[in-house]
Amino acid sequence: MATRLPRAGLLVFAVLLAAFRLADSSTDNSSSKVRAVNLGGWLVVEGWIKPSLFDGVPNRDMLDGTQVQLKSVGLQKYVCAGDGGGSNVTVDRDAASSWETFKLWRISMNEFQFRCFNGQFLTASDGDVISATADSPGDFETFYIERNNTLLHIKLLNGSYLQVTDNNQLTSNYPSQPGWDDAMATFEMTIVANNLHGDYQLANGYGPDKAKSVFEEHRKNFVSGSDFSFISQNGINAVRIPVGWWIAYDPDPPAPFIGGSLNALDRAFHWAQIYGLKCIIDLHAAPGSQNGMEHSASRDGSVDWPSEANIQKTLDVINFLAQRYADNPCLLGIELLNEPSAAAVPLDTLVSYYKTGYQIVRSYSDTAYVIFCQRIGNADPMELYQAYLGATNTVVDLHYYNLFDPYFEKLNATENIQFIYKNRLPQVQSLNSANGPLVFIDSFNQIGSHSHFGKMLSPFLVPDAISSYCVPHRYTFMLICLTPGVMIFRRVGK
Ligand SMILES: *[C@@H]1O[C@H](CO)[C@@H](O)[C@H](O)[C@H]1NC(C)=O
Ligand SMILES: *[C@@H]1O[C@H](CO)[C@@H](O)[C@H](O)[C@H]1NC(C)=O
Ligand SMILES: *[C@@H]1O[C@H](CO)[C@@H](O)[C@H](O)[C@H]1NC(C)=O
Ligand SMILES: *[C@@H]1O[C@H](CO)[C@@H](O)[C@H](O)[C@H]1NC(C)=O
Numbered sequence: 371m372a373t374r375l376p377r378a379g380l381l382v383f384a385v386l387l388a389a390f391r392l393a394d395s396s397t398d399n400s401s402s403k404v405r406a407v408n409l410g411g412w413l414v415v416e417g418w419i420k421p422s423l424f425d426g427v428p429n430r431d432m433l434d435g436t437q438v439q440l441k442s443v444g445l446q447k448y449v450c451a452g453d454g455g456g457s458n459v460t461v462d463r464d465a466a467s468s469w470e471t472f473k474l475w476r477i478s479m480n481e482f483q484f485r486c487f488n489g490q491f492l493t494a495s496d497g498d499v500i501s502a503t504a505d506s507p508g509d510f511e512t513f514y515i516e517r518n519n520t521l522l523h524i525k526l527l528n529g530s531y532l533q534v535t536d537n538n539q540l541t542s543n544y545p546s547q548p549g550w551d552d553a554m555a556t557f558e559m560t561i562v563a564n565n566l567h568g569d570y571q572l573a574n575g576y577g578p579d580k581a582k583s584v585f586e587e588h589r590k591n592f593v594s595g596s597d598f599s600f601i602s603q604n605g606i607n608a609v610r611i612p613v614g615w616w617i618a619y620d621p622d623p624p625a626p627f628i629g630g631s632l633n634a635l636d637r638a639f640h641w642a643q644i645y646g647l648k649c650i651i652d653l654h655a656a657p658g659s660q661n662g663m664e665h666s667a668s669r670d671g672s673v674d675w676p677s678e679a680n681i682q683k684t685l686d687v688i689n690f691l692a693q694r695y696a697d698n699p700c701l702l703g704i705e706l707l708n709e710p711s712a713a714a715v716p717l718d719t720l721v722s723y724y725k726t727g728y729q730i731v732r733s734y735s736d737t738a739y740v741i742f743c744q745r746i747g748n749a750d751p752m753e754l755y756q757a758y759l760g761a762t763n764t765v766v767d768l769h770y771y772n773l774f775d776p777y778f779e780k781l782n783a784t785e786n787i788q789f790i791y792k793n794r795l796p797q798v799q800s801l802n803s804a805n806g807p808l809v810f811i812d813s814f815n816q817i818g819s820h821s822h823f824g825k826m827l828s829p830f831l832v833p834d835a836i837s838s839y840c841v842p843h844r845y846t847f848m849l850i851c852l853t854p855g856v857m858i859f860r861r862v863g864k
């Protein structure tokens with residue numbers, strides 16, 4: 371890391387403040403509390419943390435999940451899957467909204483499938499007319515793109531180009547190879563959202579061979595033994611390590627995921643032992659995606675986790691992790707699922723998963739903490755306290771976002787920290803007194819964001835020893851509140 375140039379991206383080592391303890395202790399001694407740092411963007415990719423990971427992807431604005439609209443140059447109308455899918459495509463809309471927006475599934479740098487609003491795919495399986503009726507994509511649903519900036523020619527794998535007709539249909543019978551002035555076979559593409567940059571997009575964007583070397587390099591260098599050393603020397607006693615479900619399939623996980631994260635997790639445990647840290651393994655990405663975000667490795671923003679098959683597969687991953695690490699003295703706990711979506715994951719489904727996951731971990735370890743993350747979105751964390759998820763050493767992970775709200779942008783570093791203490795305290799206290807699981811707080815802060823980058827560093831908060839580490843190690847922003855329990859790290863991604 372030290373040899374690299376800094377770039378604009380930031381890596382959040384989130385604040386993890388925990389009311390649970392490293393060892394059994396009846397005294398309220400803050401030094402035994404868990405003060406952990408989240409090793410984000412390492413074994414689960416988050417593009418905003420390290421944007422340069424994507425630099426070498428060809429057509430990198432057309433990744434899985436990118437949302438596009440297509441306007442016929444000839445008709446000056448948008449391509450539309452009426453009702454969100456289920457019938458023939460029309461090219462008759464003056465304005466584009468959800469029915470005119472398609473999510474890309476990337477097959478190669480030039481081959482894509484188009485997913486409609488309700489989940490079906492554009493298909494050429496019905497003869498000449500393109501329809502929005504395929505439930506799962508194959509060759510008939512795969513389109514080859516020739517691109518000239520925002521202009522596209524689109525052809526089927528059999529070589530036939532798409533065109534629009536005067537009666538507003540989309541057909542696959544353009545008679546020849548179109549030129550860029552052949553308006554009826556040329557489409558203007560608007561990218562309306564391109565906000566998923568996770569493991570799926572990175573691996574599938576590069577394709578298997580190149581992806582392997584990109585992931586290898588990243589996993590080897592993004593977090594290293596020197597980070598563990600630094601962390602342990604600065605009052606932190608644990609790390610939370612996000613992992614993806616494919617770790618259980620190492621070294622050959624299902625495509626497009628790339629093996630090697632298990633090896634990296636083993637190395638993390640090795641460093642943890644050397645530097646006296648504990649590890650929380652956090653299942654951050656579950657099969658099908660539990661929140662539709664890049665950090666759950668969603669392909670296109672869909673949340674498909676809550677199915678029997680996916681949940682069983684997830685429990686198998688927990689079993690794998692618990693079996694492998696239960697006897698490791700550095701294991702502090704296993705977090706069963708990061709940030710399930712309140713909108714898409716029903717509480718009873720989650721509670722049932724959490725209870726079974728708890729039992730699996732307990733079958734290997736009497737002491738490892740079992741950590742339950744609250745649902746994100748519109749859900750009260752109390753819902754997990756009332757669910758009786760497990761008998762011993764349970765923890766609820768609360769995620770407080772001091773960001774995404776203009777209110778926080780006005781706060782300086784100290785005020786941000788005070789906000790956690792003052793405004794979040796009543797809830798934490800009420801949860802703590804609810805006589806249920808212990809509380810673990812993940813707090814994500816805007817401090818040092820792109821807009822304030824570098825300006826908030828306040829020398830009186832940052833001991834010299836830390837500043838002198840920060841610079842050579844590219845921790846260009848680090849804030850430490852010396853009040854026990856809260857630390858915020860940020861550093862430059864690359
Ligand atoms: C916590 O425990 C350590 C070691 O036993 C002791 O040195 C320290 O003074 C204690 N701190 C507090 C705040 O009680
Ligand atoms: C789609 O178009 C074809 C060809 O014009 C027509 O035969 C078919 O009935 C249409 N299907 C629907 C669902 O509108
Ligand atoms: C390719 O497939 C489409 C859709 O099935 C069909 O309309 C077209 O005629 C085919 N083209 C060739 C060259 O076979
Ligand atoms: C791109 O399209 C324009 C017309 O819009 C054309 O003049 C130009 O030659 C095309 N570029 C390539 C590389 O084909």
Ligand SMILES: *[C@@H]1O[C@H](CO)[C@@H](O)[C@H](O)[C@H]1NC(C)=O
Pocket residue numbers: 782783784785828
């Ligand atoms: C943050 O703002 C407060 C006023 O609310 C001020 O007292 C404090 O010095 C500021 N801290 C920093 C680090 O700028």
